[in-house]
Amino acid sequence: MSTWTEKYRPKSLKEVVGNPTAVADLEKWADAWERGVPDRRAVILAGPPGTGKTSAALALAADRGWAVVEMNASDKRNAEAVKNVALRGAVTQTFSDRGEFLSTAKGGRKLIVLDEADNLLGREDTGGIGAIVDAVRRTGQPIVLIVNDYYGLTRRSSSVKTLCRTIRFQPVHPSSMKGVLRQIAKSEGVHVPDEVVDYIAEHSAGDLRSAINDLELVARGEMEVGSKAVDAIGTRDRESSVYAALEEIFRSGDARRARDSTTNLDESPEDLIVWIDENLPSDYRRPDDLERGFRALARADEYLGRTRRRQQYGLWRYAYDMMTAGVAVARQGRYGGGRYNFPQWLVKQSRARGRRQVRTSLASKLARHLHTSRSIALLDILPAFKHLFTSDREFEFATTLTLNLDEKEAAFLLDEKEDSHAVRHLMERVAKVRGRGEPAAGGILDAGDEAPTDD
Numbered sequence: 001m002s003t004w005t006e007k008y009r010p011k012s013l014k015e016v017v018g019n020p021t022a023v024a025d026l027e028k029w030a031d032a033w034e035r036g037v038p039d040r041r042a043v044i045l046a047g048p049p050g051t052g053k054t055s056a057a058l059a060l061a062a063d064r065g066w067a068v069v070e071m072n073a074s075d076k077r078n079a080e081a082v083k084n085v086a087l088r089g090a091v092t093q094t095f096s097d098r099g100e101f102l103s104t105a106k107g108g109r110k111l112i113v114l115d116e117a118d119n120l121l122g123r124e125d126t127g128g129i130g131a132i133v134d135a136v137r138r139t140g141q142p143i144v145l146i147v148n149d150y151y152g153l154t155r156r157s158s159s160v161k162t163l164c165r166t167i168r169f170q171p172v173h174p175s176s177m178k179g180v181l182r183q184i185a186k187s188e189g190v191h192v193p194d195e196v197v198d199y200i201a202e203h204s205a206g207d208l209r210s211a212i213n214d215l216e217l218v219a220r221g222e223m224e225v226g227s228k229a230v231d232a233i234g235t236r237d238r239e240s241s242v243y244a245a246l247e248e249i250f251r252s253g254d255a256r257r258a259r260d261s262t263t264n265l266d267e268s269p270e271d272l273i274v275w276i277d278e279n280l281p282s283d284y285r286r287p288d289d290l291e292r293g294f295r296a297l298a299r300a301d302e303y304l305g306r307t308r309r310r311q312q313y314g315l316w317r318y319a320y321d322m323m324t325a326g327v328a329v330a331r332q333g334r335y336g337g338g339r340y341n342f343p344q345w346l347v348k349q350s351r352a353r354g355r356r357q358v359r360t361s362l363a364s365k366l367a368r369h370l371h372t373s374r375s376i377a378l379l380d381i382l383p384a385f386k387h388l389f390t391s392d393r394e395f396e397f398a399t400t401l402t403l404n405l406d407e408k409e410a411a412f413l414l415d416e417k418e419d420s421h422a423v424r425h426l427m428e429r430v431a432k433v434r435g436r437g438e439p440a441a442g443g444i445l446d447a448g449d450e451a452p453t454d455d
Contacts, residue, residue, distance in 0.1 A: 018172035047169030050207030171206020258328035296326030
């Protein structure tokens with residue numbers, strides 16, 4: 001028995017509600033594929049959960065008569081899986097669901113859908129982002145990457161952003177949801193009072209899938225739903241988006257709304273203040289608004305400093321008040337109305353942490369093979385090793401094979417991005433040798449018994 005979200009999933013793009021601009025952009029991209037192979041061979045559908053991204057992709061395939069190759073990144077999250085499913089599907093001919101051969105030369109298409117592509121972030125995903133980039137570069141078929149966290153995907157690779165067209169899905173407005181919920185209730189033969197429909201829509205935080213699940217919770221198997229049915233739903237704690245919080249802080253002009261926007265926000269005050277600092281200059285147009293905004297932000301920073309020094313975390317609430325309500329009431333003129341940017345300081349910190357982790361991993365591998373401590377490998381050996389690695393191609397290849405280096409470690413040693421040509425070429429050479437079962441080249445780094453790695 002299918003859930004109502006699956007049962008009433010849109011069969012056509014005309015049935016997708018709440019994001020007409022995104023749907024129109026998706027159709028334009030599909031039109032370009034009907035004329036040949038476009039410059040942007042893949043599209044990123046980005047937006048919060050439950051806004052219709054996956055439904056739009058599948059509805060597009062249904063409208064165009066395209067076969068679908070679907071892969072969920074959270075289930076199979078490594079380079080080999082992406083290559084076997086996404087890349088193979090992207091560069092080969094295809095068969096329809098009924099077994100008919102579809103020649104790309106005659107316009108036959110299949111849609112490669114990689115859902116939850118932003119989940120390719122952990123250690124188990126080694127090579128996954130590079131495999132996606134490779135698939136996009138080589139594909140002869142349209143590819144859709146579906147993400148909730150756009151920045152989480154694009155921070156790993158600048159190529160993803162430049163190779164793909166990005167289409168953003170916004171939270172579905174409650175008024176649009178109410179029509180969908182009433183139509184589902186009618187189709188199921190259930191009478192649902194308007195106040196119940198209104199409550200579900202208003203408390204869904206723009207997540208239509210969640211709203212349909214709530215409706216099914218109170219209405220499945222019933223002929224009539226009472227007004228007290230909403231008690232079964234409760235006040236659900238849905239994690240707020242930092243972008244929604246910024247919207248309230250900068251543009252509501254209301255101190256209470258600005259303060260309340262952070263109630264369920266999964267951001268520490270130290271991180272939230274960086275977000276506000278990054279975007280305040282682009283949203284407050286008047287110099288006097290900007291001055292007042294930064295004065296409030298500076299006061300918030302003082303409270304955060306006292307919290308760290310005194311370990312009195314009760315001061316956090318004063319910091320929150322100044323960076324939310326204080327900044328909100330500082331604006332008297334018009335706001336900028338632009339798109340919010342991810343804080344560059346957090347990007348640099350994340351990169352620095354990543355580089356430290358890769359450097360420590362390399363030192364551990366060198367220590368094991370050279371029978372020394374990790375601290376000696378890190379301080380005395382790694383700098384010279386890195387110089388040799390970048391200046392001698394055979395040394396680069398042999399040590400990558402011998403030490404079993406991954407893409408992150410090779411990219412660190414070469415001072416390149418993980419998806420760069422140099423790193424991809426090196427890893428492909430190593431993969432070919434491993435595939436043939438050839439032994440690692442000896443004499444450069446002879447492996448022996450593992451040495452202690454304590455410092």
